[in-house]
Amino acid sequence: DQQVKQNSPSLSVQEGRISILNCDYTNSMFDYFLWYKKYPAEGPTFLISISSIKDKNEDGRFTVFLNKSAKHLSLHIVPSQPGDSAVYFCAVSTQGGSEKLVFGKGMKLTVNP
Amino acid sequence: DAGVIQSPRHEVTEMGQEVTLRCKPISGHDYLFWYRQTMMRGLELLIYFNNNVPIDDSGMPEDRFSAKMPNASFSTLKIQPSEPRDSAVYFCASRASGGPYNEQFFGPGTRLTVL
Numbered sequence: 001d002q003q004v005k006q007n008s009p010s011l012s013v014q015e016g017r018i019s020i021l022n023c024d025y026t027n028s029m030f031d032y033f034l035w036y037k038k039y040p041a042e043g044p045t046f047l048i049s050i051s052s053i054k055d056k057n058e059d060g061r062f063t064v065f066l067n068k069s070a071k072h073l074s075l076h077i078v079p080s081q082p083g084d085s086a087v088y089f090c091a092v093s094t095q096g097g098s099e100k101l102v103f104g105k106g107m108k109l110t111v112n113p
Numbered sequence: 114d115a116g117v118i119q120s121p122r123h124e125v126t127e128m129g130q131e132v133t134l135r136c137k138p139i140s141g142h143d144y145l146f147w148y149r150q151t152m153m154r155g156l157e158l159l160i161y162f163n164n165n166v167p168i169d170d171s172g173m174p175e176d177r178f179s180a181k182m183p184n185a186s187f188s189t190l191k192i193q194p195s196e197p198r199d200s201a202v203y204f205c206a207s208r209a210s211g212g213p214y215n216e217q218f219f220g221p222g223t224r225l226t227v228l
Contacts, residue, residue: 032215043117043204043219044156089156093215099144099208100169101215105155 003027004092006104015113019077023090023104026071030092033066034101035075038087047088048075080111115139117220119205125226131193134223136205137186146217147180147190148204156204162188163210195227 005024013019021035031052036044050057050064050073057064063076073090087108091101118137126132138145146161160170165182173180177196182188192199202224206217 034216036219041221043206043221045219046216049216099161099163099215100158101146101217102158103156 002105003102004090004104006088006090006107008107009105010108010110012110012112013080015082015111016079019075019080019084019109019111021075021077021088021090021107021109023073023075024071025073025092027092028068028071029094030102032093033064033073034091034093035062035064036089036091036103037084038089038106044089077109080109082111082113085109085111117205117207117218119203119220119223121223122221123224123226125228126195127228128196129194130227131191132195132199132225132227134190134203134205134225136188136190136220138188138205138207139209139218140186142207142209142218143185144208144210144217145182145188146206146208147188148206148219150202150204150222159190192225195225197227200225200227 003026034049035047037047038044048059048062048064050066055066065074087106089106090104093101120135143164147159148156150156159172160180162182180190202222204222206219208217
């Protein structure tokens with residue numbers, strides 16, 4: 001039973017356009033939401049995060065949106081660059097209590113020059 | 114500053130053999146996590162430690178898997194005996210308590226192939 005779902009396995013966009021990556025979760029108790037990026041033969045690296053008290057967090061070209069009522073998280077990359085081509089994982093956790101991160105299965109983003 | 118270090122990077126072994134994966138967390142981090150990544154199941158948490166003590170091993174698939182953390186700078190994940198279905202990429206991650214958003218720092222992974 002997947003608690004975190006990334007329903008689209010892949011996305012292809014043109015350089016300079018917007019990339020939108022989506023993530024749905026099932027448990028309203030989740031408080032923290034993170035995005036990780038993974039290049040081949042490397043470990044995932046932290047990209048951006050948001051807490052449940054916010055609905056938007058921006059860091060340069062990357063913006064994460066949180067819709068708590070819909071239990072939906074999205075990552076916007078604009079403008080997309082070829083170097084953004086990677087697998088993106090969303091992850092969720094709860095404040096205090098467990099230190100666990102629960103990850104989605106990932107989405108492969110390809111940005112074409 | 115060195116990140117999380119894992120060894121070996123690649124391991125090929127035959128079914129039934131013992132496999133030991135190693136991890137050195139980032140200095141000062143008091144949490145250590147072991148994950149397994151497969152195509153079918155994605156990134157799964159196997160076990161995590163806090164201050165060298167195992168806290169949650171509910172993700173360890175079977176008794177064939179065991180993990181230890183003898184000190185703050187070293188952890189092992191052992192599979193004995195190994196089976197072909199154990200083939201996956203195993204990641205180690207660490208974090209410091211009090212950090213925001215439970216952000217974890219991952220090592221480069223060990224790609225395990227069991228023939």
